[in-house]
Amino acid sequence: MKNNFVIETQALSKVYHPGTQAEVVALDAVDLKISAGEFVAIMGASGSGKSTLMNLVGCLDKPSSGRYLCDGVDVSTLDREELAKLRLSKLGFIFQGFNLLTRMDALHNVMMPLGYANTPMAERVSLAQKALDAVGLSGRSTHLPGELSGGQQQRVAIARAIINNPPIILADEPTGALDSRTGEEILDLFKRLKNEGHTMVLITHDAKVAEHADRICVMRDGKLFESEKAA
Amino acid sequence: MTFNDTLRTAVFALRGNWMRSALTSLGVIIGIAAVIIMVSVGQGTQSEINKLVSGLGSNRLDISSGAGNQGGIRTGAGSQWTLTDEDASAIRAQIPEVQYVAAGIRGGSQLVYAENNWSTSWQGVQPDFFDINNWKIAQGENLQAQDYSSAAKSVVIGETVRLNLFGEEDAVGQSIRIGKVPFKVVGVLAPKGQGGFGQDQDDIVMIPLDTARRRLSGSTSRPPGAVQQIAIGVTRAEDLAYVQEEVEVLMRERHKIAPGAEDDFSVRNIAEIVATRTAATKVMSYLLGAVAGISLLVGGIGIMNIMLVSVTERIREIGLRMAVGAGPGDIQRQFLAEAMLISFGGGAIGTAIGVLGALAVSKFSQDLPVQLDWQVVLLAVVCSVSTGLFFGFYPARKASQLDPIEALRHQG
Numbered sequence: 032m033k034n035n036f037v038i039e040t041q042a043l044s045k046v047y048h049p050g051t052q053a054e055v056v057a058l059d060a061v062d063l064k065i066s067a068g069e070f071v072a073i074m075g076a077s078g079s080g081k082s083t084l085m086n087l088v089g090c091l092d093k094p095s096s097g098r099y100l101c102d103g104v105d106v107s108t109l110d111r112e113e114l115a116k117l118r119l120s121k122l123g124f125i126f127q128g129f130n131l132l133t134r135m136d137a138l139h140n141v142m143m144p145l146g147y148a149n150t151p152m153a154e155r156v157s158l159a160q161k162a163l164d165a166v167g168l169s170g171r172s173t174h175l176p177g178e179l180s181g182g183q184q185q186r187v188a189i190a191r192a193i194i195n196n197p198p199i200i201l202a203d204e205p206t207g208a209l210d211s212r213t214g215e216e217i218l219d220l221f222k223r224l225k226n227e228g229h230t231m232v233l234i235t236h237d238a239k240v241a242e243h244a245d246r247i248c249v250m251r252d253g254k255l256f257e258s259e260k261a262a
Numbered sequence: 263m264t265f266n267d268t269l270r271t272a273v274f275a276l277r278g279n280w281m282r283s284a285l286t287s288l289g290v291i292i293g294i295a296a297v298i299i300m301v302s303v304g305q306g307t308q309s310e311i312n313k314l315v316s317g318l319g320s321n322r323l324d325i326s327s328g329a330g331n332q333g334g335i336r337t338g339a340g341s342q343w344t345l346t347d348e349d350a351s352a353i354r355a356q357i358p359e360v361q362y363v364a365a366g367i368r369g370g371s372q373l374v375y376a377e378n379n380w381s382t383s384w385q386g387v388q389p390d391f392f393d394i395n396n397w398k399i400a401q402g403e404n405l406q407a408q409d410y411s412s413a414a415k416s417v418v419i420g421e422t423v424r425l426n427l428f429g430e431e432d433a434v435g436q437s438i439r440i441g442k443v444p445f446k447v448v449g450v451l452a453p454k455g456q457g458g459f460g461q462d463q464d465d466i467v468m469i470p471l472d473t474a475r476r477r478l479s480g481s482t483s484r485p486p487g488a489v490q491q492i493a494i495g496v497t498r499a500e501d502l503a504y505v506q507e508e509v510e511v512l513m514r515e516r517h518k519i520a521p522g523a524e525d526d527f528s529v530r531n532i533a534e535i536v537a538t539r540t541a542a543t544k545v546m547s548y549l550l551g552a553v554a555g556i557s558l559l560v561g562g563i564g565i566m567n568i569m570l571v572s573v574t575e576r577i578r579e580i581g582l583r584m585a586v587g588a589g590p591g592d593i594q595r596q597f598l599a600e601a602m603l604i605s606f607g608g609g610a611i612g613t614a615i616g617v618l619g620a621l622a623v624s625k626f627s628q629d630l631p632v633q634l635d636w637q638v639v640l641l642a643v644v645c646s647v648s649t650g651l652f653f654g655f656y657p658a659r660k661a662s663q664l665d666p667i668e669a670l671r672h673q674g
């Protein structure tokens with residue numbers, strides 16, 4: 032049976048400090064299935080386990096039990112090097128704090144992942160310029176992050192996330208550090224990316240932000256619930 | 263990530279903190295420069311000693327007449343002429359490992375040529391003496407067999423003597439007086455320069471042994487054929503110690519010295535004396551090398567320190583790079599490349615300074631011989647690269663082992 036889920040977890044669990052007094056079940060048998068081209072929001076209060084889920088889905092951490100197929104690849108069998116390769120090709124990350132390298136201009140920040148992908152030197156600048164064009168920052172390529180507004184910085188980070196053209200883009204509170212109008216602009220950009228075929232996963236605690244997604248999942252005490260979107 | 267990418271990233275990171283990078287590599291610069299200068303001085307001293315050894319003639323033994331003992335009062339070595347020509351002949355005949363033997367006596371006299379005069383020492387020698395001591399003839403010719411057999415009044419003079427008596431004039435064929443005896447100069451010795459113990463080796467004249475005995479050594483009370491010293495050249499250096507024993511046994515036998523009684527001669531192995539000095543300078547150059555090595559070590563620790571600081575400062579960057587797809591290997595190579603660049607850059611500058619420094623020392627200091635060769639430079643380059651590798655490895659490893667989640671969450 033063929034399925035086209037890009038993210039598929041089966042009874043995915045994460046337990047911190049197992050077998051001790053401090054044992055914490057951060058994730059409890061989560062079954063999450065996301066198809067290619069979906070825009071899914073994962074909501075939850077802090078401590079609900081949404082960050083743990085994000086780390087696992089982002090191949091930054093390994094589950095205690097259960098399986099995770101990332102674009103068809105079973106993650107549990109991979110070592111650190113292989114996980115890095117998987118992140119490189121399948122995932123783009125967008126963070127609340129932008130995480131730009133402050134000493135590099137926008138263009139070089141966007142180009143940075145291309146080095147790890149061994150993209151030929153000659154193609155890098157045009158690829159990065161294209162990504163900056165796509166997020167509406169054509170004229171800002173030589174600006175340092177400190178010379179850009181928060182919204183512009185997040186756009187640079189988005190350009191960096193899409194530079195290797197990954198199927199999945201994970202955004203962790205991408206609007207958390209922005210004012211609401213700028214946040215709306217960023218979310219509009221997400222919708223555009225989704226329409227261009229990227230699978231968008233948005234982690235947030237803010238119901239208003241989650242509203243923009245096609246589908247909302249809610250984390251509560253380590254368990255995942257589908258939430259009917261208020262249309 | 264390609265090598266080129268790794269290098270670019272490292273250069274970029276170092277340039278961002280160029281003052282710190284420069285100060286860190288200063289440690290390596292000083293260390294490498296010190297290694298080069300110290301090793302060059304050490305090697306220079308070593309080769310100076312080697313020159314001295316070859317100047318002395320290395321495979322040689324010297325027998326001198328023993329300390330006398332007259333009624334309990336011991337006189338200095340050589341004061342009694344207990345050795346004879348026959349001892350020398352016996353050594354040549356009975357010990358096959360011996361290549362050259364030359365008996366000799368020595369003294370000092372005033373030399374006179376025209377209005378010039380000069381006080382020097384003379385040696386009454388046998389033919390092998392020139393081979394044993396590596397003396398070469400620069401002008402004229404050496405003493406001939408006939409000179410020895412007929413006790414001819416022929417003399418070969420050293421360079422210093424020639425300068426003082428003849429100056430610009432041609433010495434060969436001229437007649438000089440040694441004491442009151444007229445001699446004919448047949449040859450001039452090739453100069454040897456200063457000896458290992460600072461004496462002027464060229465301030466000397468050589469005459470046949472029998473001539474010296476008959477014409478110059480004043481006393482007639484000595485036994486016929488008596489000499490002060492016998493020099494022995496041995497074919498192979500390995501045989502020196504063995505030949506020394508053989509000679510001692512033979513001489514005790516010939517001089518009828520009872521077991522337990524004191525020898526009336528002494529055998530000196532100059533190679534041994536030189537070896538002692540060589541060992542002393544070797545220790546000295548090891549010490550110099552060790553001091554230089556320690557400064558390099560300190561430089562290396564400086565690199566490690568700065569790299570650890572750098573890893574801590576850039577934890578978020580590391581986390582980010584890992585998130586976008588950098589593997590542990592990529593991170594490790596990046597930090598290792600930074601450490602290597604610091605140490606290799608420092609090594610290159612340090613090599614330049616060290617080479618210039620060594621040249622300066624050799625130019626401005628008479629007492630410190632300097633020998634600079636490419637092996638030292640190679641050593642320095644290898645040292646600098648391995649310093650970077652060794653001290654950069656731990657911080658780089660630490661960076662690569664960071665947990666990307668923790669690293670991304672790191673504040674600061």
